[in-house]
Amino acid sequence: MQLAQVPPFRLGELEVRPAERTIVFAGGREILEPRVMEVLVTLAKADGRVVGRDELVDACWGGRAVTDDAVNRAVSRVRRVSELHDGPTFTLETIAKVGYRLVLAEAAQAAEAASLSVEPVSAPQAERHALLLGLALAAIAAVMVAFAAFILEPRHTPPARPDLGPLTLAVLPFDGVSKSDNTEFLAKSLPLEIRSRLSRMRGLRVIAETSSFAVAAEQLSRQEMGRRLGADILLGGSVRVEGEITRITVELVDAPSATVAWTTDYNGDVSNLMAAEDAITVAVLEHLARELGDERVQIVTPRKAVDAEVHRLLMDARQCIMKRLSRTFAADQAAAEALADRVEQDLNDVLAREPENADALVLRAFLVARGGISTSSAQRKTIFERQMESKELVNRALRSDPDNPAALTALAEYQRRFAWQWKDSERLFRRALAIDPNNPDTxxxxxYYLMLVGRCTEAVEQANLAQLLDPVSPWRQLVMPRALKCQGSMAEADQLYRKALDASRDNAFLIREIYLNFLVRRDGSALRALARHVRDDLWQGAPSAPVAAEILRMEAGAAALDGDPEALFAVIGADEDQLSEYMTGQAPTTLGRFTPDVYWTLSLEAAIAGRPGYAAELYGRAIAGRSLYISETMPFGTYEFTPETRADPRYQAIWRADPALSELAALRLQALREGKMAGILPDGRSTQAASVSAGGEQ
Structure with a gap:
């Protein structure tokens, strides 16, 4: 499809300008990727007719072999175009096993009737657009040529492969094959710099360095590393400094076959190490641009000079945060605190060198919010005081770097988790993803935001991307089953939970989550089977103390479902006594959960054990702490609280008194009616979402 030849047209309140790849709406404009614009144009031209997947591929991909994931991504982004206006302008329906249909919203049809005919752009305007586009491309080419004006010796360039959807690449640590400070500098900083630059390329998924470096440390074969990381391509290299000469070799390896697909060398003056970094990075960018196709790659802006030691410290801090999370999940408090101390020291060292380093400020904000900074813990700050301290650190990061994706993500999460500003939160998330589409945290x-507002099929798509980009992290393993439950795919969620548990038997956080999953479904037999599996199969009858406590909880929950709630009441009461200390500053988390979220889980247990008044009281404490924890137990979810609890005036008042919660309930009901989540309508009818699987297929 030649977008430059497609005249502008309107979709309700949206003006679509294909030649400019732009959507104009009240209050701004949005630039789309070429492929997304082609999909939008094809569906809009169909005038309400169902467009089959094969027809869509023929029109937008030229009939080439395309993965379902590539089509799903483009369709998902077209759906987001509808939300640029305050009210939905159109709906993109998925017709299972057939294709898609774009249907104008009722509010937009009147406007569409008046402007149904396409409004062509005059020939002079089209010529000006083409001229401007040519000038822009020429300018970009000039920048890239100037940027790559170093001695590069590529030895092999294979022909570009056909468009098979996004490629997944993992950047591995480089080998330092000579002993010098400069060798160490480049061996540490170069892979991190390349990963940072590549992560902003469209059409490429770049695995998080926390996963790729961890797997590389296991000394696996290239094929096994590719399999573990889900990577199509591995990027590695070596650095040698000999006298005044720096020699760098970089290679791209096809992971499934373990064959070298491309390699390049750099030989340059050791006194200009930044030039070496830039030259190698540009060489890799240019090769991948050819591999991916020019239209799918955006030019990555030059970065500021970096400090190798800052790179190393930030990398170590990120890895320690992931390790700390694993130890926290396993209730290994001593190890978690030791790791937190190490992270704090790393960040202090970074901020001593660069007081306004945005990445360090965001990581510090993360730890402050979760009680991982000893100075905050010593002051016994409340949860809310910690959040305000954390937000101020994020604000500092944004003042230092307004386009820092991690800072934008942290602010978006604050708006979701504590400020309850739903639209502002989504705008910030989208901006962060536009800047860095390969940030797994975003x-x-x-x-989680999409689950909260009931757009569960989109949540599954985002969860897929998070896991693809960071497959080793235990934290990422939780997001997919949660998203699947939101859309009603319980069996698939159960399988993922079981797989994660079998790989991490000491993860008490995960065991509690699976217990709650079965408890809200009132499945006592599944709870007993889970208890037996953990105790007998995973621990051979001798579980650790934290795991043993979770087994007792499962058995108490199963007994409560059978009509004997006394043991579960005792567990709830013991937990509640501890929580009052946490809320006033001893610790903001319990086994990795925010303390208000634990109040939410206790209220669920109390409701299911037959104490609706007690449940409503605990629920109020959870909401007061800004907890909105388990999507399927919220209003209109499949497993909302028991009817007796929902009938309590205190429960009803919570969702009516706060305008933000009333708005959230309305968003969830709208999503339910549009088939985006599974749940219960106000008239009592159950509905299912149009499901997306963990592999991204609809």
């Missing part, structure tokens, strides 16, 4: 938190 995809993860955005998925």
């Amino acid at each position: 995809h993860t938190w955005f998925s």
Whole structure:
């Protein structure tokens, strides 16, 4: 499709300008990727007719072999175009096993009737657009040529492969094959710099360095590393400094076959290490641009000079945060605190060198919010005081770097989790993803936002991307089953939970989550089977103390479902006594959960055990702490609280008194009626969402 030849047209309140790849709406404009614009144009031209997937591929991909994931991504982004206006302008329906249909919203049809005919752009305007586009491309080419004006010796360039959807690439640590400070500098900083630059390329998924470096440390074969990371391509290299000469070799390896697909060398003056970084990075960018196709790659802006030690410290801090999370999930408090101390020292060292380093400020904000900074813990700050301290750190990061994706993500999550500004939160998430589409944290938190507002099929898509980009992290393993439950795919969620548990038997956080999953479904037999599996199969009858406590809880929950709630009441009461200390500053989390979220889970247990008044009281404490925890137990969810609890005036008042919660309930009801989540309509009828699987297929 030649977008330059497609005249502008309107979709209700949206003006679509295909030649400019732009959507104009009240209050702004949005630039789409070429393929997304082609899909939008094809569906709009169909005038309400169902467009089959094969027809869509023929029109937008030229009939080439395309993965379902590539089509799903484009369709998902077209759906988001509808939300640019305050009210939905159109609906994109999925016709299972057939294709898609774009249907104008009723509010937009009147406007569409008046402007149904396409309004062509005059020939002079079209010529000006083409001229401007040519000038822009020429300018970009000139920048790239100037940027790559170093001695590069590519030895092999294979022909570009056909468009098979996004490629997944993992950047591995480089080998330092000579002993010098400069060698160490480049061996540490170069892969991180390449990963940072590549992550902003369209058409490419770049695995998080926390996953790729961890797998590389296991000394696996290239094929096994590719399999573990889900990577199509591995990027590695070596650095040698000999006297005044720097020698760098970089290679791209086809992971499934373990064959070298491309390699390049750099030989340059050791006194200009930044030039070496830039030259190698540009060489890789240019090769991948050819591999991916020019139209799918955006030019990545030059970065500021970096400090190798800052790179190393930030990398170590991120890895320690992931390790700390694993130890927290396993209730290993001593190990978690030791890791937190190490992270704090790393960040202090970074901020001593660069007081306004945005990445360090965001990581510090993350730890402050979760009680991982000893100075905050010593002051016994409340949860809310911690959040305000955390937000101020994020604000500092944004003042330092307004386009820092991690800072934008942190602010979006604050708006979701504590400020309850739903639209502002989504705008910030989208901006962060536009800047860096390969940030797994953004995809993860955005998925939780989408679950909250009931757009569960989109949440599954974001969860897929988060796991693809960071497949080793235990934290990412939770987002997918949660999103699947939101859309009603319980069996698939159960399988993922079981797989994660079998790989991490000491994860008490995960065990509690699976317990709650079965408890809200009132499945006592599944709870007993889970208890037996954990105790007998995973621990051979001798579980650790934290795991043993979770087994007792499962058995108490199963007994409560059978009509004997006394043991579960005792567990709830013991937990409640501890929570009052946490809320006033001893610790903001319990086994990795925010303390208000634990109040939410206790209220669920009390409701199911037959104490609706007690449940409503605990529920009020959870909401007061800004907890909105389990999507399927919220209003209109499939497993909302028991009818007796919902009938309590205190429960009803919560969702009526706060305008933000009333708005959230309305968003969830709208999503339910549009088939985006599974749940219960106000008249009592159950509905199912149009499901997306963990592999991204609809």
